[in-house]
Amino acid sequence: MAEMEVKGGGGKKGPGVKKSKKLSTRVDLTPMVDLGFLLITFFMFTTTLSSPTAMKLIMPDETAKPEEQNEAAKSGAFTIILGKGDQCYYYEGDDPKTMQVTNVKGIRDKIIDKKSRTPADKLVVIIKPDVDATYADAVALLDEMTINDVKKYAMVAVRPDEYTLVQATEAANGIK
Amino acid sequence: MPRVKIPRKSTTVDMTAMCDVAFLLLTFFMLATKFKPEDVVKVAPPSSVSSDDVPDKNALQVLFDKEGKVFFTYSNGDELSGFVDVVSQQQNLGLNDVEKKRLIKILNGGGGIGVPFGELKQVLDLDADSYKAFKQPGIPAADSANNQLRTWIACLLASNGGKQPDNVLVKGDNGAKYPAFKEVLRAFTDNKVFHFKLVTAMADAPPGSALWDERHKK
Numbered sequence: 364m365a366e367m368e369v370k371g372g373g374g375k376k377g378p379g380v381k382k383s384k385k386l387s388t389r390v391d392l393t394p395m396v397d398l399g400f401l402l403i404t405f406f407m408f409t410t411t412l413s414s415p416t417a418m419k420l421i422m423p424d425e426t427a428k429p430e431e432q433n434e435a436a437k438s439g440a441f442t443i444i445l446g447k448g449d450q451c452y453y454y455e456g457d458d459p460k461t462m463q464v465t466n467v468k469g470i471r472d473k474i475i476d477k478k479s480r481t482p483a484d485k486l487v488v489i490i491k492p493d494v495d496a497t498y499a500d501a502v503a504l505l506d507e508m509t510i511n512d513v514k515k516y517a518m519v520a521v522r523p524d525e526y527t528l529v530q531a532t533e534a535a536n537g538i539k
Numbered sequence: 540m541p542r543v544k545i546p547r548k549s550t551t552v553d554m555t556a557m558c559d560v561a562f563l564l565l566t567f568f569m570l571a572t573k574f575k576p577e578d579v580v581k582v583a584p585p586s587s588v589s590s591d592d593v594p595d596k597n598a599l600q601v602l603f604d605k606e607g608k609v610f611f612t613y614s615n616g617d618e619l620s621g622f623v624d625v626v627s628q629q630q631n632l633g634l635n636d637v638e639k640k641r642l643i644k645i646l647n648g649g650g651g652i653g654v655p656f657g658e659l660k661q662v663l664d665l666d667a668d669s670y671k672a673f674k675q676p677g678i679p680a681a682d683s684a685n686n687q688l689r690t691w692i693a694c695l696l697a698s699n700g701g702k703q704p705d706n707v708l709v710k711g712d713n714g715a716k717y718p719a720f721k722e723v724l725r726a727f728t729d730n731k732v733f734h735f736k737l738v739t740a741m742a743d744a745p746p747g748s749a750l751w752d753e754r755h756k757k
Binding site for chain 1: 551554555557558561562564565568569571572573584585587588589590591592593594603708709710711712713714715716717718719720721724727728731733734735736737738739740741744745748749750751753
């Protein structure tokens with residue numbers, strides 16, 4: 364930024380009076396500002412403002428107390444099987460034949476619906492991701508438990524008969 | 540005729556204010572920046588509504604990427620030599636002191652290591668640049684008969700005298716398949732470690748849900 368010397372309008376001095384040169388007290392700030400913005404740009408790009416969060420997960424001990432595992436009351440059980448392509452297959456009670464389809468986004472309404480019809484101490488949501496499910500869907504489902512304030516839930520392996528049923532449904536619906 | 544005199548104005552702009560703002564922003568970003576060790580692989584975690592911070596001290600972290608490659612990292616703030624000795628001994632790796640030091644450095648650095656035990660000695664012999672360029676194949680964990688992640692954890696517990704690590708972090712990629720996650724969990728549950736913390740990106744509770752009501756309760 365070129366600075367223009369602006370002549371001060373001082374009155375004319377007589378001949379023989381030496382003009383003392385006035386030195387400007389201004390410092391050229393341009394390089395400093397340049398550097399400042401360069402650093403700002405650098406830090407802006409390197410900053411990650413959203414820090415990751417930790418989601419608690421406690422897995423059951425599969426070897427201990429096998430008799431307690433089937434404790435889920437039939438009336439309060441709500442099983443969700445995760446399949447390919449973000450699809451959820453859910454059924455109430457213990458009959459997989461009554462299975463219905465929705466997707467990960469739609470499962471919330473079903474959980475809320477089930478929750479409203481079941482006494483709070485009876486409700487158990489069982490999440491069963493099958494081998495085609497994604498990690499993201501499993502986390503999304505665990506997250507739904509927090510979102511909908513489901514107190515009892517478990518993530519367990521899918522049963523073979525359920526898996527065949529899911530595969531048949533997937534084939535019928537053309538989900539790859 | 541009178542001439543209109545146009546006063547000559549200075550073209551200099553006062554930059555002090557701009558400078559002030561620039562440096563204020565600079566200070567903000569400098570303080571807000573947290574330099575983290577870069578992971579060996581790029582992992583974009585899924586989002587969740589949980590709001591707990593990820594502990595970075597005394598944490599064991601297992602990383603898995605899109606293809607299900609598994610990486611292991613652990614730091615407890617002090618010496619890891621006990622742990623490294625156990626790993627070397629149990630697996631008959633015969634690591635020398637230099638290699639052990641390197642392994643400790645890699646584990647403490649937080650980047651993660653992902654090589655089968657068979658290749659570990661060779662990989663530790665690489666110099667820094669070749670190590671960076673080396674594409675790590677991941678710890679074999681998909682096969683439950685040869686789940687080496689389980690061995691890593693078993694060695695860790697053995698070197699700690701059976702004491703559970705304070706924080707077990709599992710960081711998986713959005714695109715990873717569920718079986719990869721299941722095998723990672725299995726490696727831990729087989730060692731009687733049941734408490735996990737999944738590393739996720741932050742998301743807001745959806746409006747109208749039970750959690751939203753809870754959080755916005757006055």
